[in-house]
Amino acid sequence: MMLDAETLQLVGMKFLFALLMVGAVMTMAGYSVLAERKVSAWMQGRVGPNRTVLPYVQYIPILGPFLRGLGIFQPLADGLKFLFKEEIVPGHVNKLYYYMAPLVALVPALTTMTVLPFGEFFHDNGESFPLILADLEVGILFILAVSSLGVYGIVLAGWSSNSKYPFLGGIRSSAQMISYELAMGLSLLPVFLWVSEPGSGLSALSLTGIVASQAESTWLIIVQPVSALIFLIALFAETNRLPFDMPESETDLVGGFHTEYGSFKFGIFFVAEYAHIVVGSAIFTAIFLGGWHVFPWVADPWPENWLGSLLGVGCFLTKTVLLIFFFIWIRWTLPRFRYDQVMHLGWVRLLPLALVNLVFYVILVSWLDQPVATN
Amino acid sequence: MAKTVVLERKPLSLSERTYLPQILTGLKTTFTNMFKEKVTLQYPEEKPVLPPNYRGVPTLVKDPNGREKCVSCQLCEFVCPPKAIRITPGSVPEDHEDREHVEKAPQEFEINMLRCIYCGYCEEVCPEEAIFLQNEYSFSGYTRDEMINDKAKLYELGGTLPDDHYKWDKKKEAEEKGNPH
DSSP states (O other), rough: OOOHHHHHHHHHHHHHHHHHHHHHHHHHHHHHHHHHHHHHHTTOOOOOOOOOOOTTGGGSTTTTHHHHTTTTHHHHHHHHHHSOOOOOOOOTSSSHHHHHHHHHHHHHHGGGGOOOOOOOEEESOEEEEEEEEEOOOOHHHHHHHHHHHHHHHHHHHHHHSSSHHHHHHHHHHHHHHHHHHHHHHHHHHHHHHSSSSSTTTOOTSHHHHHHHHHHSSSOOHHHHHHHHHHHHHHHHHHTTTTTTTTTTTTHHHGGGGTTTHHHHHHHHHHHHHHHHHHHHHHHHHHSOOTTTOTTSOOOOOOOHHHHHHHHHHHHHHHHHHHHHHHHHHHTTSSOOOOHHHHHHHHIIIIIHHHHHHHHHHHHHHHHHHHHHHOO | OOOOOOOOOOOHHHHHHHHHHHHHHHHHHHHHHSSSSSOOTTTTTTTTOOOOOOOEEEOOBBBSSSBBBBOOOOHHHHTTTTOEEEEEEEOTTTTTTTTTOOOEEEEEEETTTTOOOOOOOHHHHOTTTEEEOOOOOOOSSTGGGGEEOOOOHHHHHHOOOOOSSHHHHHHHHHHHHOOOO
């Protein structure tokens, strides 16, 4: 088969978009690290990082000191530090898997964003396309499948480190992932039922379909609060955030799965963790918070052109950022669960609750969607 | 004897068993904390307020007439728990104008700041009120030798403090009136 110019152009464009998307998500991950440090500092009555500054920027009259105080350049300094630190590989590790683990942790986090819609592009001829790298018909299934692969990075790190604390962290992490994956999947089933009502013509497994169903209609968090709650809790567990910080558990496992890691390999783990949070927040926004639509029940107050696209993306980003703030906020409010409490909550509380929720919505949806009797 | 009373615990209500209202209360607490005044001291720009009895680096002081007060009695050297002080005693020449009736002064006075534990015993024991632990607390150096304060450095750090007694002036006056002791 010959590669014609059109194919090449398409591939080139996709490549460019992918690079842009990776850039955007990685930047957001970097700045959520800063946000974590700043918000934690504020909640504890501290100031947070406020010293790092690029040369000459601090001499800009008001803006310079303001940016410095906000610690805007801190992620840059942190990244450079990770790059230039001495790379220590302990003698007792399994080298191949030790080097592989950070990559295995990062790749799923970056892969899930390919099916993540973040806006809408209005064409001149009135058509609109979702802004997305790959509009899969089964986007949600893809996300559920790929995002749980991230646990392999943690398990590999724990195992290849050949040391007890990372090992315990890895085991805990896999057990937690298995327990919460179930509740997460079950909590999404009522969403599919609700969205794919007969005649709507929307594919409920595609994220764009779910977002489209919330345009000028209620948000799914309003009609399915229990699903949203279970999904949110499972999301916390899947992204290994406090109060489900099992693989790290600084207080009893030293550093958890990354105890034996340093310099840039640790940095990759770190970025992967925050990329998971960013992507997770975006998914929650798309499924339950109406995606790029501003208010429930109301049509978007902007024109259907490039400006509307931009504002829609801005709206989506705002919601995602607020959700990331919520993640951080929870972290500095709640203490970590004990391991058995995590298991108890997952299996004894969330799983039955998700099942009951599913059964309830099965009955409700089948009652609502029954064909109108014609006589 | 106080009698131990076992209190009956009320069973948790349904809302309490979900923990969700409690989590919301916690979230409210942390959120309001974000807007409270920060307690951080921006150290090199802002310095802490030291209490009046602060014990900083030990220093030698001069009296308001600019005379050195230490008479090298070596009590501080003797009392110093980590043996940080080393004094080489010396005598004051008879015809020294400012310091008549003072027989001795330290020829060399060294305080090893790597040994000093800032206990303040030297200040407490000094009969001449010549050694004080003042407010300097961030003392550092690049070599071990730099961390040994010699006499010149100690006087530089100490400066002059007000004196209530002028002990040697009184002694001189008494001797001039024919009443040496």
